[in-house]
Amino acid sequence: MNGLKERMAVSRGEKKAGLVLKNGQLINVFSGEIYPADVAIHKERIAGVGDYSGEEEIDLNGRYVAPGFIDGHVHIESSLLTPPELAHAVVPHGTTTVIAGPHEIVNIMGEDGFKYIREVSAKLPLDIHFSVSDELLFAHEATTAGEAKNKLRSGSQVLVREGSSAKNMEAIIPLIDQVNQSFFCFCTDDIYPADLEAGHLNEILKKAVSYNFDPMTAIRMVTINPARFYGLTAYGVVAPGYFADINVLSNLEDFGVDMVFKRGKKVAAKGRALFEVKVKKNKAVRETMHVKPFEVDELQVTAKSDYAKAIEIIPGQTVTKAIVAVVKKKDKLLVSDPGSDILKVAVVERHRSSGRIGIGLVKGFGLKKGAIATSFAHNAHNIVCVGVDDEDMISAIRRVERLGGGKVVVSGGLVLGELPLPIAGLMSDKPLIQVAVEQKKIDKVCADFGSKIDHPFGALSFLTLADIPELKITANGLMDVNKRKIVDLFE
Numbered sequence: 001m002n003g004l005k006e007r008m009a010v011s012r013g014e015k016k017a018g019l020v021l022k023n024g025q026l027i028n029v030f031s032g033e034i035y036p037a038d039v040a041i042h043k044e045r046i047a048g049v050g051d052y053s054g055e056e057e058i059d060l061n062g063r064y065v066a067p068g069f070i071d072g073h074v075h076i077e078s079s080l081l082t083p084p085e086l087a088h089a090v091v092p093h094g095t096t097t098v099i100a101g102p103h104e105i106v107n108i109m110g111e112d113g114f115k116y117i118r119e120v121s122a123k124l125p126l127d128i129h130f131s132v133s134d135e136l137l138f139a140h141e142a143t144t145a146g147e148a149k150n151k152l153r154s155g156s157q158v159l160v161r162e163g164s165s166a167k168n169m170e171a172i173i174p175l176i177d178q179v180n181q182s183f184f185c186f187c188t189d190d191i192y193p194a195d196l197e198a199g200h201l202n203e204i205l206k207k208a209v210s211y212n213f214d215p216m217t218a219i220r221m222v223t224i225n226p227a228r229f230y231g232l233t234a235y236g237v238v239a240p241g242y243f244a245d246i247n248v249l250s251n252l253e254d255f256g257v258d259m260v261f262k263r264g265k266k267v268a269a270k271g272r273a274l275f276e277v278k279v280k281k282n283k284a285v286r287e288t289m290h291v292k293p294f295e296v297d298e299l300q301v302t303a304k305s306d307y308a309k310a311i312e313i314i315p316g317q318t319v320t321k322a323i324v325a326v327v328k329k330k331d332k333l334l335v336s337d338p339g340s341d342i343l344k345v346a347v348v349e350r351h352r353s354s355g356r357i358g359i360g361l362v363k364g365f366g367l368k369k370g371a372i373a374t375s376f377a378h379n380a381h382n383i384v385c386v387g388v389d390d391e392d393m394i395s396a397i398r399r400v401e402r403l404g405g406g407k408v409v410v411s412g413g414l415v416l417g418e419l420p421l422p423i424a425g426l427m428s429d430k431p432l433i434q435v436a437v438e439q440k441k442i443d444k445v446c447a448d449f450g451s452k453i454d455h456p457f458g459a460l461s462f463l464t465l466a467d468i469p470e471l472k473i474t475a476n477g478l479m480d481v482n483k484r485k486i487v488d489l490f491e
Contacts, residue, residue: 003043010040010047011240017042019264020054024065024248029224029237032216039065041244044263048240060248063258067223067236068096068245069201072185073131073141073159076117077104077376077426080193080419080435083117084277087126089432091275092268093200094257096245097127099187099230107379108288108351108424116285125262125275127245129230141189143168143317145175157229158184160221162204164192165458166318169204173213181217185226192455193436194443202255215252285424289375289401291348291383292355299346299390301359303327303334305490309478310342311463311471313364315453318462322471322480324491325361334359334489336388338368338450344390347464348383348397349475350375350425356475360489362386362463368450370411371396372442374457375425378465382475386460400425407457409445417442 009015017040026037026049040052071090076098079086090098100121105113114130121128141161142148148158152175160176162169166189176184186204199206201222208218227236234243244264250256260268267274310325328337336343342363349356371387373396383400387393387410396410399418405425409417419438421428428435439457446456453459466472466479473479480487 007042007045007047010042010052013052017047017052017054018056020052020057021065021246021248022057022059023062024060025062026238027064027066027216027219029067029216029220030239034064034216037065039238039246041261041264044244045234046238046240046242046244049238058259064249064252065238066094066219066247066249067238067242068247068260068262069094069222070226070232070236071095071098071201071222072187072226072229073161074098074100074188075104075190076100076102076128077424078164078190078192079196080376080421080426080428080439081432082279082423082427082429083121083126083128084124084279085431087124088273088275088277089196090200091126091260091262092257092271092273093202094247094249094255094260095126095200096247096260096262097129097232097235099131099226100128102130103379104381104426105285105424108381108426109285112284113424116282120280124277125265125267127235129232131230141166141168141187142172143319144171148172148175152180152183156183159187159189160184161187161189162207163187163189164195164455165190165316165462167316169208170211173208173211176213176217178217181220182225182228184221185229186218186221190458192458193432193439196432197436202257205255206253209253279429281429286422287404288425289350289404290353291350291397291401292353294348294355294357296390296394298357299344299359299393301334301489302332303329303490307491308334308361308489309471309487309491310361310363311345311473313362313453313459315364318465319469320463320471323363325363327490334361338388341366343367343386343388344393345384345386345463345473346393346397347377347473347475348385350381350383350401354475358473358475358477360473360478362473364453365456365459366450366452367446370409370416370449372407372409372446372456372460373397373400374407374460375400375405375421376407376457377461377463379467380464380474381425382464384460384464384473386463407439407442409442409449411449417445
């Protein structure tokens with residue numbers, strides 16, 4: 001008997017299901033209803049919903065049965081984890097599928113980078129689907145309700161981003177109603193290790209309903225809506241014929257995930273993964289730091305004016321503001337002014353040993369001493385560094401280079417915290433718990449140095465994203481994003 005015939009026999013009650021989830025409250029994302037039902041599972045798929053018996057039965061005692069959650073857009077590399085370690089982190093929180101944009105590692109390593117991330121993403125209890133450009137798919141993140149409305153009117157799928165550095169949910173969900181809800185999906189986009197420890201899409205659902213957002217609509221935005229938009233025809237619904245990707249939820253307030261099933265197998269329970277992962281070492285994605293040797297004087301710039309352009313960070317956003325700052329000088333050289341929160345920022349090209357270094361100013365970090373640097377810097381992923389003095393800046397940059405990539409905090413020439421990222425200078429080869437400890441340590445050192453930003457290294461990484469307004473810094477210098485050209489630092 002082939003798989004379909006067997007499943008049909010189970011559906012008709014002629015054959016016992018391999019597994020039945022008994023006495024659950026089914027969340028039907030088709031009809032918007034919640035009602036009592038058993039779920040019969042045959043191998044990888046759902047055979048029936050109704051009243052069933054099985055070879056194995058799990059009594060849910062009235063708990064909710066929801067489809068596995070789907071992240072509508074995420075950059076795996078931003079988690080700093082390899083795909084296997086990401087799966088180990090998010091599956092216990094109910095995420096069974098993600099739509100990943102792999103351009104971070106592809107920007108560095110091209111086809112070899114894509115080959116690596118695709119190979120290590122295979123055979124996990126987390127389906128990772130790699131997307132082409134979101135613009136080709138007509139899917140976009142929006143930062144305001146007005147922007148979301150314009151995208152909606154143009155027929156775009158609107159991705160409501162609630163990640164670590166960019167949080168847009170509160171601004172956008174008042175726009176969502178029963179008429180237009182199918183055009184919206186939740187996504188994390190960029191989420192960092194410390195936030196992943198608390199949860200994933202389940203935390204987004206919890207936050208949404210705390211704003212009095214309809215729980216059924218919220219669930220649709222992480223299940224059927226992304227599944228339909230991305231053409232995942234067997235995903236996003238608990239119904240006959242669909243993959244048995246199922247979450248058992250304790251309630252619809254904090255969305256506690258009691259059990260997770262992937263293709264009919266229980267893969268997590270009570271917040272713990274029931275599977276092991278291994279991260280294979282691959283030399284092809286290591287040793288990616290190629291920095292031309294330079295001395296501290298190459299970080300120094302003669303102050304040609306009393307005023308200069310500066311990047312101002314907007315908390316909780318990836319966009320920045322272009323401002324004009326008063327220049328602080330020492331021996332006719334431009335220097336950081338921590339008293340006014342105007343610090344030097346440098347970008348050092350690290351792929352071709354070109355020696356290109358861009359210098360600028362940034363407001364909003366709040367550092368009173370030291371320097372921080374990282375090789376994770378959207379989208380070119382050169383080394384970016386912000387600091388109070390040039391000596392600490394060059395020390396931080398050199399340490400990132402020696403690590404083969406990473407995040408570093410330096411003061412007085414001493415490394416006070418670091419998080420190695422040996423895989424393409426973007427990802428750790430360690431598990432979430434270890435990466436999160438290291439991330440929290442360097443964030444705390446930043447706070448001790450005066451930073452008021454929740455994710456200082458996240459803010460640092462977006463200073464170089466020259467696709468998003470207004471002013472950014474590259475290895476070629478300051479980029480006026482609105483004008484799409486490199487501009488002079490001085491006014």
